Amino acid sequence: MKKETMETKCVLTDAPVLDDCHITIEFGYGSDKDMITYTLSPVSDEVGLHVLETLSQMSHKNIEKFGKCMMSEEWGPTNQELKRRQKGEWGYNG
Numbered sequence: 001m002k003k004e005t006m007e008t009k010c011v012l013t014d015a016p017v018l019d020d021c022h023i024t025i026e027f028g029y030g031s032d033k034d035m036i037t038y039t040l041s042p043v044s045d046e047v048g049l050h051v052l053e054t055l056s057q058m059s060h061k062n063i064e065k066f067g068k069c070m071m072s073e074e075w076g077p078t079n080q081e082l083k084r085r086q087k088g089e090w091g092y093n094g
Helices: 045-059 071-075 079-090
Strands: 021-026 037-043
Touching (some): 021 045
16 A cells, blocks of 8 residues: 655745645835735745744744634634624623
8 A cells, every 4th residue: 555645845945744834925015125925835834933933033022913813714613703602692791
């Protein structure tokens, strides 16, 4: 029996990935990189986490506040979200 292998590789490190992470950096009009967009896709989870860590260190801010969980948009609300909505509909604030 043939062993399955991951054929997709990180565009930066050539490490195998499962479509882990995608990075897009857009420079606007008038910037040093005038209207250039960099799309790095896919990159390994390790690369994505390293980029977030670097941005956090540069800014001295919690980078997580800029994140948005896309799970409910992709697959519908989580059980916690459904419970919170239901409680709100029933008039519970807790």
